[in-house]
Amino acid sequence: MQNKIFKIEGMTCAACAKAVERAVKKLDGIIEANVNFATEKLNVTYEPSKLKVYDIKKAIEKAGYKALDDEVHLDKGKKEEETNHLWRRFIFSLTFTIPLLIISMGHMLGYQLPKIIDPMINPSNFGTIQLVLVIPIMVAGNKFFKTGFKSLVKGTPNMDSLIAIGTSAAFLYGLFAIYQILNGNIDYAYELYFESAGVILTLITLGKYLEAVTKGKTSEAIKKLIGLAPKTARIIRNDEEIEILIDKVEVGDIIVVKPGEKLPVDGEIVDGTTSIDESMLTGESIPVEKTVGDKVIGASINKNGLIRYKATKVGQDTVLAQIIKLVEEAQGSKAPIARMADMISGYFVPTVIGLALISSIAWYIIGETPIFVLTIFISVLIIACPCALGLATPTAIMVGTGKGAENGILIKNGTALETAYKIQTIVFDKTGTITEGKPKVTDIVTKGDCDRDYLLQLAASAEKGSEHPLGEAIVRAAEEEKIELKKLESFRAIPGYGVEVKIDNSFILLGNKRLMIKEGIPLEKMEEVSYDLACQGKTPMYISIDGKLSGIIAVADTVKENSKKAINILCKMGIEVAMITGDNKKTAEAIAKQVGINRVLAEVLPQDKAVEVAKLQGEGKKVAMVGDGINDAPALAQADLGIAIGSGTDVAIESADIILMRSDLLDVPTAIQLSRHTIKNIKQNLFWAFGYNVLCIPVAMGVLYLFGGPLLNPIIAAFVMSFSSVSVLMNALRLKKFKPLK
Secondary structure (H helix, E strand, O other): OEEEEEEEEOOOOHHHHHHHHHHHHOOOOEEEEEEEOOOOEEEEEEOOOOOOHHHHHHHHHHOOOEEEEOOOOOOHHHHHHHHHHHHHHHHHHHHHHHHHHHHHHHHHHOOOOOHHHOOOOOHHHHHHHHHHHHHHHHHHOHHHHHHHHHHHHOOOOOHHHHHHHHHHHHHHHHHHHHHHHHOOOHHHHHOOOHHHHHHHHHHHHHHHHHHHHHHHHHOHHHHHHHOOOOOEEEEEEOOEEEEEEHHHOOOOOEEEEOOOOEOOOEEEEEEOOEEEEOHHHHOOOOOEEEOOOOEEOOOOEEOOOOEEEEEEEOHHHOHHHHHHHHHHHHHOOOOHHHHHHHHHHHHHHHHHHHHHHHHHHHHHHHOOOHHHHHHHHHHHHHHOOHHHHHHHHHHHHHHHHHHHHHOOEEEOOHHHHHHHHHOOEEEEEHHHHHEOOOOEEEEEEEOOOOOHHHHHHHHHHHHOOOOOHHHHHHHHHHHHOOOOOOOOOEEEEEOOOEEEEEEOOEEEEEEOHHHHHHOOOOOOOHHHHHHHHHHOOEEEEEEEEOOEEEEEEEEEOOEOOOHHHHHHHHHHOOOEEEEEOOOOHHHHHHHHHHHOOOEEEOOOOHHHHHHHHHHHHHOOOOEEEEEOOHHHHHHHHHOOEEEEEOOOOHHHHHHOOEEEOOOOOOHHHHHHHHHHHHHHHHHHHHHHHHHHHHHHHHHHOOHHHHOOOOOOOHHHHHHHHHHHHHHHHHHHHHHHHOOOOO
C-alpha cells in the first residue's frame, strides 16, 4: 500500500473535483482517492503491485485534467502568477464591458446615444458595435469555453460548462438578432443579448480573482511555516567555517549559530549555552534554556549565546518539515461532514442543465417570447454555484488546522477536527501529562536494621537504565548523594509491577504493592506507612531483599502549572474529565483532588489503559485520551480522539490524532474550542451554500414571476453567483480571529 499526492490542474469547481475522484476510483488497485478542491490536490492510496503512478495520471488526463507530482512549496509563485493573470483578464474585460453596457442599456436609462449608433436611427450599427465590443471579452474568457465544452463532451459537466452554455446562448441569440436587423426586422435591436454575455464573463472573472485571493489567505499558515527555515547554514568542515545552502547540510555536520540567528536544522548542542525561542513552532513564548547535550529544533531562534551543535535531522526529517507535512495533509483531508456536499456536487451540474431546459421549455409552451425563455435559460445556468458547495468544508479545515499550527496544536486530519467537536469525556494520563513527569525522592523508610543509604543504593542500581520517571528519580537521588551504584547480575522488568534484579547474589524486588503480594512478601506495618505516604500524593515503592521487605522509597511528582486551570475550563465546557494511572488509588486521588478531577482510574496496568477507555466508550460516550508515553499508545489509538503531548515519545505521537507541541494542558481545551469553532464555521458555510442554491435556482426559473414578482436578470445572477463563493471563503477566514477562552 502506497500513498501519493498529486497537484491537479484544470479544476474550476466541486463538480471537477468529483469527476477526478470518479475517474481515479474506477482504477483497479485504488484503495482511497480524495480530491480537495480548495488545495487542488488529489490524495491517493493505492497498491503498487496493481497500479503505477503513470496509470493514475493517464486516467486523470482522460477525464480532462492534468496531474502533476506535488512539488511541495514550489507552486507559490505559480499561484501568484495565476491570481495576477485573473486580475489582468478582469481589467481587460472591464475595459470593453463598460462601453458595452452604456451602449446597450444607456438609452433605457435616458442617455442619448450618438446618431451613428442610435437604435432608432442606425439599428445595424447599434448591433454591430456591441458585437465588436463583446468579442474581445469572449476571447479573454476563452478558458471557460474550452474547459466547459470539453467537460460537457466527456460527460462530466462542470461550472464552466454552465457559464459556456449560458454565454454562448446569449452570444448566438445576439448574432441571430443582428441577422434579423440586417434583413429589415429592426425590432430585434431591442432584443440583443451581447451585454449579458459580456457582463457575465467579466463578473465571473472578478469572482474567480477574489476566490483566488481569499483561497491564498486560507493557506497562509503553510506559507508562514515554509518561511521559517533559513536558506543557508554556517558549518565547520576541515577546521574551517563555511556557509552552505541548507539542503547541503548532512547529518553529523557541526553547525555554528550566533546570537539572533535561526537554527537551520535539528540537532544536539556540543558547545555553548544559550536560550532559544521556539515560539514559531510550539507557540511557547518564553525562550528555553539550552546547554551541551540538549536537543534543538531547526527554524527556532538563538537568543543570546554562540553555540555549536551537531546536525541530527536534515531535509524532510526535521521537526519543521514534519509539521509542514502534517499540516498539509490535514488541510488536504476531508471531514465526514463534507460527504453530503461531495455527493450533491457530483450530480449538481447535470441537474442544473436539466432544470434550465425544463423551465425554459415550460415557459415557451405557456406562450412566453423567445427572449423571455432565453432569460430563464441563462439565469438558471448562471445562478447555480457548485463552487460554494465545494469550498464550504475544505476552506474552513485549512484555516482551522492552520490556526491550530500557529498555536502549537497539530491536527492530523479533518476527521480528528470533527471528532474533537463531539468529545464528551477526556481521560488524562497522570505522569508527564497532568504532572511534570520529573518526580523526586521524598521519603526513604527502612525496616529493621537495613541502612538507608544501602537501600537507596540497591534501588538506584536496580533502576539504572530505566526510562520510567519514578526509576529515574531514584537514580537521580543516588547520584545527588554521590552513592556509587552496584553492578547488576540479572535484570527483569515486570510491566505494571516493577523490576526484579540480582545484586551481590541477592534477589531484589522493587515495585508497587501488587508486586509484593504477587511474590508473597508480607507487608506487615509497612502497609500503614505506605497508606500515609499515598494520602500525601506520594508514590510509595516497596523494596525487598531475598524475600524480606526492607523498606519503602516514596517519590512525588509535582503537578504542572496549568493542569488545574485546563481541567477547570474543560469542566465549564461541559466535558467530563477522568484521570488514569498505574499509581495506587490513594496517590492518584490525592493528585486528582489537587487539580479538580472527580473520576479516577487507578492501579491500571499499561496494557489495560485501552480497556478502561473502551469501558468509557461502552457507556455511549465520545472519549478523548491525553497521554505522552509509550504505554499510552494503545489507549490513544483506542480512544475516539488521541491527543499526544508533543514532548512525549514518537510512538505516542504516531498513535495520536492531535499533537500538542507544548507540554501545556491549556492546549487541550484550546484544541476542543478550535474544533467547535471550525465545525460551526463549516455548518454556516454549508447552510449558505445549500440555502443559496435552494433559494436562487427557483427564482431564476421564474417562480416569483408566476406570482407577479420580478424576473431575474442574468447579469444579477452572475453577480450573486460570484458573491456566493467569495462569501463562503470570507466566512472561513473569520476563523483567523479565533482566540481560546482562558
